[in-house]
Amino acid sequence: MRGRIVVGLSCLGLLAACSDESGVNPAPVAHGDYQATIRWTSHGVPHIVAEDHGSLGFGLGHAGARDVVCTLADQIVKVRSERARTFGPGEDEANIDSDFAYLALGVVERGEALLARSSPEARALVEGYAAGYNLYLEETGADDLPAPCAGAAWVKPIRAADLAAYYHHINLLAGSRQMLDFISRAAPPPASGEGGRPPRELAPPDFAHLDLGSNAWAIGRDRADGGRGMLVANPHFPWEGELRFFESHLTIPGQLDVYGASLTGLPIINIGFNEHVAWTHTVSPANHFTLYRLALDPEDPTAYLYEGERREMERRELTIDVLGEDGSLTQVSRAMYRSHYGPMLGASLLAWSAEQAFTLRDANEENVTALDQWLGMGRARDVEELRRAHEELRGIPFVFTTAVDAGGQTLLVDSSRVPHLSDEALSAYRSALTRDGLTGALAGSGIVLLDGSTRRDEWVETEGAGPLVPWSDVPMLTRTDFVMNANDTPWLTNPAEPLTGYPALFGTPGAPISARTRMNLRLLTEEGEGAAAGEDGLFAREELQAAILSNRASTAENLLAAVVERCDGAAPVEIGDEQVDLSEACLALASWDGRLDASSAGALVWRELLGRFQPRDLVDAGKLYEQPFDPEDPLATPRDLAKAPETGPDPILVALGEATLSLAQAGLDPSTPLGEAQFTRKGDEIIPIHGGNGREGVANVVAYSTGNNSTLLPRIEAGEVLNEVTGLTTSGYPINTGTSFLLALEFTTDGPRAEALLSYAQSHDPASPHFADQTAMFSRKAWRPALFAQEDIEADPALVVKVVAAPR
Numbered sequence: 001m002r003g004r005i006v007v008g009l010s011c012l013g014l015l016a017a018c019s020d021e022s023g024v025n026p027a028p029v030a031h032g033d034y035q036a037t038i039r040w041t042s043h044g045v046p047h048i049v050a051e052d053h054g055s056l057g058f059g060l061g062h063a064g065a066r067d068v069v070c071t072l073a074d075q076i077v078k079v080r081s082e083r084a085r086t087f088g089p090g091e092d093e094a095n096i097d098s099d100f101a102y103l104a105l106g107v108v109e110r111g112e113a114l115l116a117r118s119s120p121e122a123r124a125l126v127e128g129y130a131a132g133y134n135l136y137l138e139e140t141g142a143d144d145l146p147a148p149c150a151g152a153a154w155v156k157p158i159r160a161a162d163l164a165a166y167y168h169h170i171n172l173l174a175g176s177r178q179m180l181d182f183i184s185r186a187a188p189p190p191a192s193g194e195g196g197r198p199p200r201e202l203a204p205p206d207f208a209h210l211d212l213g214s215n216a217w218a219i220g221r222d223r224a225d226g227g228r229g230m231l232v233a234n235p236h237f238p239w240e241g242e243l244r245f246f247e248s249h250l251t252i253p254g255q256l257d258v259y260g261a262s263l264t265g266l267p268i269i270n271i272g273f274n275e276h277v278a279w280t281h282t283v284s285p286a287n288h289f290t291l292y293r294l295a296l297d298p299e300d301p302t303a304y305l306y307e308g309e310r311r312e313m314e315r316r317e318l319t320i321d322v323l324g325e326d327g328s329l330t331q332v333s334r335a336m337y338r339s340h341y342g343p344m345l346g347a348s349l350l351a352w353s354a355e356q357a358f359t360l361r362d363a364n365e366e367n368v369t370a371l372d373q374w375l376g377m378g379r380a381r382d383v384e385e386l387r388r389a390h391e392e393l394r395g396i397p398f399v400f401t402t403a404v405d406a407g408g409q410t411l412l413v414d415s416s417r418v419p420h421l422s423d424e425a426l427s428a429y430r431s432a433l434t435r436d437g438l439t440g441a442l443a444g445s446g447i448v449l450l451d452g453s454t455r456r457d458e459w460v461e462t463e464g465a466g467p468l469v470p471w472s473d474v475p476m477l478t479r480t481d482f483v484m485n486a487n488d489t490p491w492l493t494n495p496a497e498p499l500t501g502y503p504a505l506f507g508t509p510g511a512p513i514s515a516r517t518r519m520n521l522r523l524l525t526e527e528g529e530g531a532a533a534g535e536d537g538l539f540a541r542e543e544l545q546a547a548i549l550s551n552r553a554s555t556a557e558n559l560l561a562a563v564v565e566r567c568d569g570a571a572p573v574e575i576g577d578e579q580v581d582l583s584e585a586c587l588a589l590a591s592w593d594g595r596l597d598a599s600s601a602g603a604l605v606w607r608e609l610l611g612r613f614q615p616r617d618l619v620d621a622g623k624l625y626e627q628p629f630d631p632e633d634p635l636a637t638p639r640d641l642a643k644a645p646e647t648g649p650d651p652i653l654v655a656l657g658e659a660t661l662s663l664a665q666a667g668l669d670p671s672t673p674l675g676e677a678q679f680t681r682k683g684d685e686i687i688p689i690h691g692g693n694g695r696e697g698v699a700n701v702v703a704y705s706t707g708n709n710s711t712l713l714p715r716i717e718a719g720e721v722l723n724e725v726t727g728l729t730t731s732g733y734p735i736n737t738g739t740s741f742l743l744a745l746e747f748t749t750d751g752p753r754a755e756a757l758l759s760y761a762q763s764h765d766p767a768s769p770h771f772a773d774q775t776a777m778f779s780r781k782a783w784r785p786a787l788f789a790q791e792d793i794e795a796d797p798a799l800v801v802k803v804v805a806a807p808r
Helices: 053-079 083-087 091-105 107-117 120-140 160-171 176-184 370-379 383-393 423-435 437-443 515-525 541-548 554-567 583-591 603-610 651-665 773-780 790-795
Strands: 004-007 034-041 045-050 213-219 230-238 245-252 256-263 271-273 277-283 289-297 300-306 309-312 314-323 329-338 356-362 399-405 410-413 449-451 476-479 482-485 573-575 578-580 625-627 639-641 678-682 685-688 721-723 737-739 741-748 751-758 800-806
Touching (some): 034 053, 053 107, 053 120, 053 245, 120 160, 120 800, 271 741, 370 383, 515 554, 541 741, 541 751, 554 639, 573 651, 583 651, 651 721
Parallel strands (some): 045 245, 289 449
Antiparallel strands (some): 230 741, 256 271, 300 309, 573 578, 741 751
16 A cells, blocks of 8 residues: 655654645554654755654655665665576676575575564564665656666565565675675585586685774763763775665654664664764674684585584575576576584685585674664663663674763773684684694684584683673773774774783784774874864864864875985886886975875875885884884884885885886876875766875775675776776776765764764765765865754755655
8 A cells, every 4th residue: 555645844743743735634644554754954864753663664764765775675686595586697607606695694584583583673673664665666666766776677675574684694794795605606526426516716805804994983071172972983884885874863752862874774873873872883803703624524525523423514405596598587406505503615725625624603693683782772871871782782793882972981892793712712723823824824814714523612602692702801991081993903992091801803902003093093192283182182073073084194194204205316216127217206205295185296106105015014014114013102103114225126116116107007197186086986977085095094094895895786987907905097096985974973061963974975876966965075075964953953954854654
């Protein structure tokens, strides 16, 4: 049945009866129907008010569908394992592999379990979201959907269970989801009788660098000029695909009033604030899964040895439909296997042979509390209540939480789902690192490989935490000055109180910090004239906003002057068969302001120069720094430019010569301003973008990545890549990931006041006025108010109101 809709600025009462522009009142809503009021303010932000959780989800689903329908529909096809049926086998059978990988992970069944075990409120949100999305489809009609999916038969009504499967697969982002290609092609060797599958050469994902990052600052009462809490949220997430944020404001009078952003299609606020507390997240480098090596039965590669006894793998014959070029459907079947740990893997280093095989256990496979986790955070009245929600629910999948309350108490906690290993298992693992090449190689990619044949390496169960690290052992810090994180291990959350003693799978205390973490800490701790907090050392919100987008580069502040001194007057360097003159590049560096602003000339040279060094050179002594990192002096080390060798080429000058050649190959001059080379595309519009790629040590990270957009929708094309490390292409530096939802908040005596920015804009629809509006603002560093108070919402000149209702 079609829902009832009222649109018009006369409809300002939250849930009161209202009239459309003709003055005709809408039909009365039956008791028990879904009903929500959606108030869109400037830049397309919906403020949704409803009397219950189901109606709140209904309003959010309807409002969200207008902007994200194509992306969400694409993802529902994916998690239903219907890509091959819908789009054909795909290049190199990519759609077939995707379908089988998600079947092997059981995302549909586990999504149903998530839904069944969620609270009634969380379940109602999901059911309402599906109903609101479906109402949008009914109202709009297939032909009037946005361009990427207009008229597409694959955009269909969805069920709450479909959404729950989609949410489950998001939980797996820092684990199984990165291993899909290894899961889809896992098969015993041909001698087993299964026939095997074509071998693939795949590099293991680098879990230490998933192209997902963030900065998080919580400023306590001791460092805030108003004496109350302040927050900066700066997630670095994709600008296209399913991991885009969607901004909204959700209200159930007397129960819930929370503003912020959520990943596409989620019915809760992931990053945001209410009247009492604000929080944000940064991706944790902790291990959220473990791999196991299985010793196989010599007579049967589908059975393995465990504590000396034979165990058979679970075998499932799975079948999918595949669309042919002539429109017909054929069926393809694969046998997929699981150990008692989880799905089997295959390919390259993890190949399944007659002697050994590999399997994976993911800490988020049984995560059924994620929705309730964020719902509980949205209800929290102070940091302590927010902390208790984490302790009781343990639903955070893979991120740190940084929070602050109105009273100025801050919190940093890594409550993400990390396996609990015994001391014996960890000791055996450390021993394996020194004697087993594969264990060491995988460790370099952030992957822990354990012995699957022994009970010793099983995850340890404890009361209240199950197989996760007990709450008493998770890294956590509360302070009244500040806490922060920029994706490093948690030990240097605040240099005044380093964290130690946490389990090894969270990381190593005292380890070198990234150049970006160093810049974050410098901004938060520097004193005196020119400091980010001003001479008084107390942050105003405007100072926080300026600091997070200052585009200062820690590497430049550390080394630029010494590099200029080294290259000034230097002779040409030999690169291959070419003698490269360094004078123009050196002059560009000498005149560079040391920032990655759009107007900064010389920044391109610095980026390409740093791109010639290994990641370790940026954080410790080596070819770039002379003095090593010192955990006793973490803010001042590493330091000093590495000395030139007494004989042979100088690595610094060689890197500068190679940088010069790379820029020339891209048609760029050393003095080209950053904004003329670094850009994003919004339709036919090219918009200059400021910010750095992280290696420079800039807080405001922007980059190009293909790894975290799994949609089949159109995307920004990069052109021919000239330098994979720096992202340089024949067209310059295209941007499709990085700073996304920016939020700077302060608690005042009148409640929370915040400014925000969604760098890629709210809508995925190229025809929407909110497809590129905020991207142009981001290019100018122009923030906008995040409207929370009712009087501010109703005073917004762009206000549009819509009441939606439908039977449940």
